[in-house]
Amino acid sequence: MARSLDGRVLSPVADQAPGQVGTATRFVYHEEEGRIWAEYEGGDVVRGHLVGTRAGDRLDFRYVQLKRDGGTSSGHCLSTVVDLPDGRVRLDETWEWESQEGRGTSVVEEVRS
Known part of the structure; x- marks a missing residue:
């Protein structure tokens, strides 16, 4: 199983469409006993939250976010956790x-400290 996500900060490697997460968005992940959650913000997102579960290297979560234009949006995501050679983690989503x-696909990677 890939390393824990707890306390890790991740960011998309590419921008999505306007009003969505992008390279300026930062996700702070938490993990405990198969449960995951994160807070995120940046770019077009003022505040976002995700909650879900982890089984091995698979994440299954729902997300909700408030955008700069005042709109809200929500969705579902399935991710695979990948350990990178340099010790960071990547999520293929x-x-x-x-x-x-x-709908779509995206990649988020742990931010280098």
């Missing part, structure tokens, strides 16, 4: 909005 149309 497949996501889908539940509050609006849209």
